[in-house]
Amino acid sequence: MADTASPRGLAFESPVVRDYPTSEGGDLTLTDASATTKWLVRAGADGPTADRLGARFGSSQVAPGGALVLGSRPGEWIIVGTPDEVAAAVADLDGLEAQEFMTALDWTHSRAMFRVTGADATSMLEKVCGIDWGDHMTPDGAVLSASVALTTCDLARNDRNGTPSYLVFCDRSFGQYLFDALIDAGNEFGLAVSAG
Known part of the structure; x- marks a missing residue:
């Protein structure tokens, strides 16, 4: 994959640094x-953030903007997708920090x-x-x-x-x-x- 720039302007470098023969069309x-783009969100397992994100522990769902929300642990979600999809999902959480303790961290790098x-x-x-x-x-x-x-x-x-x-x-x-x-x-x- 080509390197992409994060919102902070940092070029992404893959952790996979070896060269491999690339083939397409295989069954596996x-x-x-x-x-x-990957973000980690933590908040109460049964609070307003959990309600807004929707994916309960052990399940996933697609957010309205297209990001994939993964309920990775009780009170913890991983949000993945394009930069715009993830930004929309994280922006949708604005204001919830006034109702409960919530953190959102860019995990991409x-x-x-x-x-x-x-x-x-x-x-x-x-x-x-x-x-x-x-x-x-x-x-x-x-x-x-x-x-x-x-x-x-x-x-x-x-x-x-x-x-x-x-x-x-x-x-x-x-x-x-x-x-x-x-x-x-x-x-x-x-x-x-x-x-x-």
Whole structure:
């Protein structure tokens, strides 16, 4: 992905610094989506911020402006999308800080984010994560935290056109390691890689 400038004018640099052969059209893909705008919001689990954001713990939903809101923990949300979509979702929270203690932090530069998409995405993730990826446990819209390749991650199922797709977030410092671990897990399934 091309480097993009943040609202503060800082150029984004992906945590994935190695070069990989890029291929397209595969049934299983791994994409470095780290440049996607990401914000972390914390507030009361049952207060006005929770009501405004709508996504309860363990679930996700699309905000009116198009951003994806992930209920990552009780009283904690991750908002992802284009800069304009995320800005609209965060701006929609203006005034709520007068009703409860609430924080909103730009997480774009501090978190890596990868997208795994394809029919074999669940089989790939099962190799590096001890979660039941069946539809009955992690349906489209599910949000959870788990260890992926021994790295603490936030994960969200966010299907694309009916195809299983997962967002995997980790601290930026683990980004390169996790990306390589996901490649290793997906190679047997014909993984196509799109990095930096």
